[in-house]
Amino acid sequence: MNCRNWIYPAAVVVTIAGCALKPLPSPKEILDEALPPQTGIPEQWVAATNSAPVHSGWLQSFNDPTLVALVNEALANNRDLLAAAEAVAIARETIAVVGxxxxPQIGGQLGGKRTYDFGGRDDVKHSFTHTLIALGLNWELDVWGRLRAERAAAAIDYEVAALDYAYARQSLAATVALNWYLVSxxxxxxxxxxxxxxxxxxxxxLADFRYQSGKTSQLDVADSRARVESAQANLQSARIAFGRAVxxxxxxxxxxxxxxxxxxxxxxxxxxxxxxxxxIALVSRRPDILAAEYAVLAAFRRQEAARLALRPSFxxxxxxxxxxDHLLEQLHLSQDRASAQLGSIIPIYEGGALCAYVRITTAQQAQAVANYGSSLLSAFREVENALESERLLEQRLGFARSSLADRDRAVEIAIDQYQAGKRDLLWVEILQxxxxxxxxxxxxxxxxxxANRIQLHLALGGDF
Known part of the structure; x- marks a missing residue:
């Protein structure tokens, strides 16, 4: 049915009062819609087979009391986290505003007016007093459920804000840990x-001593002096990097x-x-993924509210x-009044605004589903990358340590050979x-x- 043809008589109020909202889509339905049909979620991670449950408390596993103290300090004082906490408070109060x-909206009114009449035939000034004391009640009857849908969307927005805050705390703890070890x-x-x-x-x-002794050329002295100056320049760069990290x-x-x-x-x-x-367990564990899923539900309720706005309101x-009032006194009429009114507003023509809003909320719902699918795939990628890097970094570090041990030994041999006159200084400097x-x-x-271990904990959604 075309959305421009919604016209309902007032009599339907009695027969359909209290219409229930549509049931929300299930997590599986959202997941099926968010990912392409050919994108299957494997039962195990491709990069690892350790499928034991994820445990909380990863921060303590580093056995670093200083890091724990820094994380607690950041949680108490970080400005961005404080802003995220206030976003939760705003979302919570928004539920009350929408709800x-x-x-019923109840209000009172007090008023007074004094009127002077100078136009009498006897040229006598007359005055009259008018007063008003009123109490009114206005109540929009949520016959179709539009207001309930808007309140439900606001309640889900609060859940999204709370989940975003939870993930912000986890991200902050991980960021502090990453920066702490970057400082190290x-x-x-x-x-x-x-x-x-x-x-x-x-x-x-050593080169200068050997030059003074006639055992080497001035070239060794100049080259070694240049390397000292280059090392001093690198030292200043290291100081700059350290200061920025701190x-x-x-x-x-x-x-x-x-x-x-x-x-x-x-x-x-x-x-x-x-x-x-x-x-699949990641879907229900990571706060940011849950927040993206809840955003779909909020968009669903807003789209429902937009469609219900096409119907008459009561x-x-x-x-x-x-x-x-002076006139009431003169006519001996009662000064007390009471009235009751049941009204209805039927949208007939509003320039296409209501239908456009339905299309907007429909697109926003599709956008939220797409964002959820994108967030989920990104989360899977983060975990797979971190799991694979765990193994490869361990192997790479083993090779690097072995290489360093060999180079330490090579430098010792080269220095001994230089002192014995068997090697030139350039060879020693290159090895050094x-x-x-x-x-x-x-x-x-x-x-x-x-850093990869910290990022793996964050990607898996384990709380610190």
Whole structure:
């Protein structure tokens, strides 16, 4: 039926009063509509087979009391999280605002007026007093359920805001952990840069000593001096990176970014392997995925309210008043009045606005379903990436550590051979540079492994 042809007589109020709202779509129905038909969800994760249930408390598994204290500080002081909490409060109060339309609206009125008449034949001034005391009740009768649908949408919006806040807390805890270990990485790289300056300075001193002894050329001295200067430049860059990392963490904690936070000089041990549960379990565990699902339900109710707005609306009005009026006194009429009115507004022509709003809410519902499907696929990708990276990073870190051990030994041999006159200084400096690069690589890989573990916990939806 065309939405422009909704015309109902007032008599239908009695026969269809209290129409029930449509049942909400089930999670499975939403899931089936959100994903393409050919996109099946596997029973197990492709990148891992550990399908044990996901446990909460991942923060404690890092055995890092400083990190726990920083997360608690961020939860208490972070400005973005505070804004998310206020969004929940706003959504909660919006339910009351929308729901108030279902209740009678009662109001009073007080008024007074004094009238002077100067036009009498006897040129005598007359005055009259008019007073009004009234109490009125107006009530829109929710015959079709439009107001109930709007209130239901507001209630679901509150659930969405609460879930968004829950995910914001989880994201903040993970972000603090990531930044805390990034600060530790920056601290270790800074220490390594300072060590590099010391190493190249000693090589320069050695080259200069051998040059003064006539055992080497001036080329070794110039090259080693250039490496010292380059190492000093890298040291300044490391100091800049460290300061920026600390300030970023301080802002997350609600502190002034003064770069005063003390950093850890080493990483904690990586916790045991994480249980991943099954892909379908993720749908009901991650707060952001649940929020996207609830957004579909809210859009469903808004679309329902838009369709119900095409039908006639009914209202009841009751008024009781007392009038103080000169004319009533002269006519000996009662000053008390009471009235009752049942009215109806039937949409006949409104320029197509109501039908356009139905189309808008229908599109918004389809948009919410698409966003839910996109969020779900992104969540699956995050988990699969993190699970695969767990294994590959562990292997890569093992190779990097072995390489570093070999380079440490190579540098020791090269220095001994240089001092014995069997190698030139350039050979030693090249090996020393490769050793420092390998050590920096190990530091970065250890941080990547910790970061991947934190991201895996967040992706799986496990609470901290």
């Amino acid at each position: 108030a339309q279902l209740l 990485e920056a601290q270790q790289l800074l220490s390594l840069a300072e060590r590099a300056v010391g190493i190249y300075t000693r090589l320069y001193d 300030r970023s963490l301080e802002v997350l904690l609600g502190r002034y970014p003064a770069a005063e936070l003390a950093a850890a000089s080493h990483y904690p041990a990586v916790p045991p392997v994480v249980a991943a549960d099954t892909p 209202s009841l009005s009751l008024t009781a008043e007392r009038l103080g 540079t490769e050793q420092l690069v390998a050590q920096a690589e190990v530091i970065k890989l250890e941080n990547q492994r910790l």
